[in-house]
Amino acid sequence: MDGSTGGCCGEEDTCMDKLAVCLDGLCVCADGSRAISGWCRADGALGGICDGTGNDKCSGDKFADCVDGMCMCMTGFDAIGGMCRMRGALGGMCAGTGNNECFIDKFAVCDNGMCVCKTGSSGISGMCRPNGWTGGICDGAGGDGCSGDMNAFCINGMCMCIGGYIPSSGVCVKLGSLGGPCMGNACPGDIMATCQSGMCMCNTNSSGIAGMCVPNGGPGGICVSGKCPMDKHAVCTSGMCMCGQGTSMIGGLCRHDGRLGGMCMSGRCRGRMVRCDSATMLCVCKNGCEPWAGTCYNNRRRY
Known part of the structure; x- marks a missing residue:
C-alpha cells in the first residue's frame, strides 16, 4: 500500500507511519526504529526491540521489561496508546476484584473499564489534580482563580504556590512550618516543630492537627493515656482533648x-x-x- 511502511512514497504519497521516512521512493523506518508487524517501532519502546549496551533494556518506557529481545509491559501494566499504563491509575485499565477500581489515584474513577479523572479534576503529568488547587488548572468564573488553596495563585492557567510556600501533599505549605522545608535548621513557623532530615516535623510531645503542631494532652491535641494533663478544663473525647462545658479554647487554653x-x-x-x-x-x-x-x-x- 502506498504510504505504508515498505510501500511507495513520493510528493503526493507521504508515509503514514510517523517513524517512517521516504527514501528512494520507499517508506522505510528512521534510524533508531525497525519494522515490526508492518509498523516502525522505536528501539527500547513498547513493542520494539530491546536497546542498551547489552540489548537488554527498554529505555523508551520505564514500565517495560526486555523479554526475549522485545520490550513488553511489566506485570500490572497494560499496553494502551503505545505506552505501558498502570492498572488502577489515570489512563490505565480499571483494577480490583471487579475490575472497577482506580485505587492508585484517589481523584480518578472507573468509566467503561478505564480510569479517568473525576468531575472537578484534570489530568496533569499522569495524575488527576483537583481544579483550583496547587498543581491543578485554575478555576473560577474567569478560569483565573485558585479557590482550593488561599496560598496559591493562577499563572498561565495553572495554580502555583505564592512566594515563601511550596507544594506538599497537594497543598501549599509555608517554608519553616509543619510539612514544609526547614529554614536553615530551624522551623520558625511552628514553635512545636523541629527540623528533621530537612523537613519541619512535630516534636515528640506534639502531633500535627490541621496543619499545626499541637501539644499532646492539651486543648485541640490528642489525649495522653485517655487524659488531658496539659489543661484542667479539657476532657478527652474520642481521643481528642476538648474544652469542657462552659469553656472555650482561646489562645490554646480552655477559658471560662x-x-x-x-x-x-x-x-x-x-x-x-x-x-x-x-x-x-x-x-x-x-x-x-x-x-x-x-x-x-x-x-x-x-x-
Whole structure:
C-alpha cells in the first residue's frame, strides 16, 4: 500500500507511519526504529526491540521489561496508546476484584473499564489534580482563580504556590512550618516543630492537627493515656482533648465563658471591671484597667 511502511512514497504519497521516512521512493523506518508487524517501532519502546549496551533494556518506557529481545509491559501494566499504563491509575485499565477500581489515584474513577479523572479534576503529568488547587488548572468564573488553596495563585492557567510556600501533599505549605522545608535548621513557623532530615516535623510531645503542631494532652491535641494533663478544663473525647462545658479554647487554653479572657455570653461578661469586646466577642478589661493574675485592676491602684 502506498504510504505504508515498505510501500511507495513520493510528493503526493507521504508515509503514514510517523517513524517512517521516504527514501528512494520507499517508506522505510528512521534510524533508531525497525519494522515490526508492518509498523516502525522505536528501539527500547513498547513493542520494539530491546536497546542498551547489552540489548537488554527498554529505555523508551520505564514500565517495560526486555523479554526475549522485545520490550513488553511489566506485570500490572497494560499496553494502551503505545505506552505501558498502570492498572488502577489515570489512563490505565480499571483494577480490583471487579475490575472497577482506580485505587492508585484517589481523584480518578472507573468509566467503561478505564480510569479517568473525576468531575472537578484534570489530568496533569499522569495524575488527576483537583481544579483550583496547587498543581491543578485554575478555576473560577474567569478560569483565573485558585479557590482550593488561599496560598496559591493562577499563572498561565495553572495554580502555583505564592512566594515563601511550596507544594506538599497537594497543598501549599509555608517554608519553616509543619510539612514544609526547614529554614536553615530551624522551623520558625511552628514553635512545636523541629527540623528533621530537612523537613519541619512535630516534636515528640506534639502531633500535627490541621496543619499545626499541637501539644499532646492539651486543648485541640490528642489525649495522653485517655487524659488531658496539659489543661484542667479539657476532657478527652474520642481521643481528642476538648474544652469542657462552659469553656472555650482561646489562645490554646480552655477559658471560662463569660469571664476575663473567655468568650462573651450573650454579649455580657461577669466580674468587676470586665466588659465584652464587640469586635472579638471576648471578655476584656474595661478602659483604664489591665489584667493581672486573672483579674482586672485599675492601673492607678495596682502599684
